[in-house]
Amino acid sequence: MRAVHQNWFDATARKDLDRLMAHIADDIVSYEHEAPLQYHGVDAVREVCGRGLDWTGGAVGWDVPDMTVLIRDDLAVVWGLNRMQAELPDGTSDESWSRGTRVxxxxxDRWEMVHQHVSFPYAPETGAAVTDLRP
Structure with missing residues (x-):
């Protein structure tokens, strides 16, 4: 699982969308940061990932510094806080943290991600996502 994630981290830095999709199941259901609530299928996930890579003006990266991995037989669950870093189109850089769980x-003989849930916490008093928190 750690090797699969390292592949994703490296592919993100290279903006290599094909490599990013290598361990995504055809029948994945993914809950992404942006609407709609659910993305069904590898093509939908490929589209949202492609938009994310295209949105950044320059370098982009992500990692899960305190990743937890649990494997039982043919199922694995991975969770932790995602750190996203991006050089924005205006030349500034941004870092954000979100929660991530992957199944x-x-x-x-290969592991495929069948479910993903990434999300930002929200402020109960406003209902707005809180994207500037740091661990």
């Missing part, structure tokens, strides 16, 4: 299923 994998071993199919044959």
């Amino acid at each position: 994998f299923r071993k199919r044959g």
